[in-house]
Amino acid sequence: MAKVAGRFVRVEPRSTARAFVTGLLSDAERKNCWSLAEQAGHDRPDAMQRLLRSARWDADAVRDDLRDLVLERLGDPDGVLIVDETGFLKKGEHSAGVQRQYTGTAGRIENSQIGVFLAYASPRGRALIDRRLYLPKDSWCADGPRRTAAGIPEQAVFATKPHLARNMITAALEAGTPARWVTGDEVYGQDPALRLELEARGTGYVLAVSCATRVRINNGRTPVRADTAAACLPEDAWQIRSAGAGAKGPRIYRWAWIALDGDGRRRQLLVRRNTATGERAFYLCFTPQPTPLSTLVQVAGVRWSIEECFQAAKGQVGLDHYQVRHFTSWHRHITLAMLALAVLAFLVAEAARTPTGPGRLPISLTANEIRHLMNALILDQPRSPALVLHWSIWRRTHQGRARHSHYQRRLAT
Template sequence: MARIAGRFGRVEPRASARACLLGLLSQAERKNCWQLAEQAGHIRPGPMQRLLRYARWDADAVRDDVRTYAVDHLGSNGGVLIVDGTGFVKKGRASAGVQRQYTGTAGRIENSQVGVFLAYATSRGRALIDRRLYLPGQSWCSDPERRRAAGIPETVQFATKPRPAWEMIAAALDAVVQAPWVTGDEAYGQDPQLRAALETRGTGYVLAVACSTRVRINQGRTPVRADTVADRLPATAWQRHSAGPGAKGPRYYDWAWIHIGTDNHRHLLVRRNRTSGELAFYLCWSPTSVSLAELVRVAGVRWSVEECFQAAKSQVGLDHYQVRHWTSWHRHITLAMLALVFLAAVAADAAPKRPTHPHRPARSSEPIPLTVPEIRHLLTTVLGPPAVTAARMLHWSIWRRRHQATARLSHYRRRAADETGG
């Protein structure tokens, strides 16, 4: 809280922000305004709702504090910025940016919001450091009344996902985040403008692309599909490298790299699954010469963002919000990111300082380093609220059921009106 306290001009929202962070770090089943208020000992969710909607504070300024916090505790050589999106399945059509769209969270097209995020990963840890709510163009940009109801600023217009990704990357680089590499999946690797912008800034990238991507090899005039290039490779072109440690040990794949274009530092990187033979492709560029092992390391780091999403949703309630407004979404997500980077910083500072071999398991008598879930579990004992009285529990039970009754009556009236045409 010392890092962000100055972002709040009044003591009330500052106290609510502290209570909100403690709630996000607690064992509360659902970390929405109702449960966060109950966890904080409030008699109603009003203070939490005001914090996310009406209180005067700048979520982008707090986002800057989150980014600085991550760099201070996780920063080290070889840092990687990772761009990726995640979905938030929702009901109705009033939430900012919601529509039927594909989300990897559900693995199919769902009524959902999609956030584009930037993660920072180093050998010391990983955390989310920036966020943008994706605004679909078809159903939102041409509907001023709907935009106004959801609080979407007039300056926000439709842009494909690589555009906000680049804005976040540029902001991080301008803030002197030490990250010589950027990586991301096909949604970002297929965008030539994003790749060109990174090259202009002198930032290397390892970006996934589709097998149909065409590249020029041997300075040829005719581009060739990436999968065709891979099929022509001799057996000697493949080398076995680990893409980093996984839950069950090092993640070994077969890798090959092919020089493409006229730039000496531009490559097509191909990954082959040792069991299934499935191929994955990456376009790579670096301002200086690098080794295959370094490109493999950066490609493997991309999965860190998935671990960030999993930890943020399961540990600090990233997707537990029940807000519809543009401002409220960014405020909740920012506070959840702060809670997550706090846990990551504690884990990094608690990690053993002695060197360990990356491929050698620890002795069975040695515990693994403290993890984000374990740290949160320990903190709930230290930071947990005092014992709740039966009267307080009953008060919140009655409050919830009254609001549920109001909502049910509203739904019944709307359904009846639809049936009768009234």
């Protein structure tokens, strides 16, 4: 917290922010303001709620400090920026950006908020470094009273998910982030503006695209679909490569590439084929310098790092445990959760310095094990029975008031 302490001018929000992040790292089952306040020994959740809603501090400035800290601890010239989105399932219609929309979190259309995130991955580790809340155009950006109620500022205008990604990538690169590559899934690979901007900057990319994407082969003379181009490849064009280690060992696929610019050094179509099912995936690539196939394969495989970040952030530090509706509150909770996740990432990176290998036990410390040890050895503080009972009474009293108000409102209608 020392890195970001200066962003909290007054001592009260600074102390509350420290307790908030400590609570996110705790073993608390839920990590909303109520449970975090109880974990910190407060007698009410007011301070935690004030920290997210009305306290004076800039979440974007804390995010910038977090990014600098990640680059200081995990930065590497071969770093990769990864962009992706994740969903936050919600009830009701008052939370900023919420509507019925598709989310990969549920695998279907659900009432949810969508956050677009930027992660940084290097041989030293990985962490989330930026975030944006996606605001649907018609149901939110064009609805003035709804925007006002959710605290959405005037400067927050409609932007597509690829546009939000471009803004985050641009900010990271202009801040000096050592990243040689950018990668992302089809949502972002299909955006020509993102690809052109990266090419103008001389930043390489490996971006997933659909099988129907049109590419130009034969020195640009022949426009074809990506799957049509791949179907013409001879069998000896496919090479077996690992896209990195997975939960069950190396992720082995067959890979092939097709030059889209004559010299084969600038733009390529990379094709991945499942060794068992034959299913194919496609990537558009840009390489400022001559680059071997194995490097492109590794960058394509690194994209899964952001999925692992989402899993750890939701499972370990309560990224999705918030109970806030306000635009500012969402960004503040997410930023502090990213900070807590970065703490675990740094400790995992430090633990990984101890060499391990086949036959060597124990294995390297994981984020889950490190958080467990932190709580067992450092963070856990015995709480008095009186405080536990106080919180039980407070919760049930608050819930009783809410139920009474709900019944009164229904009777009135």
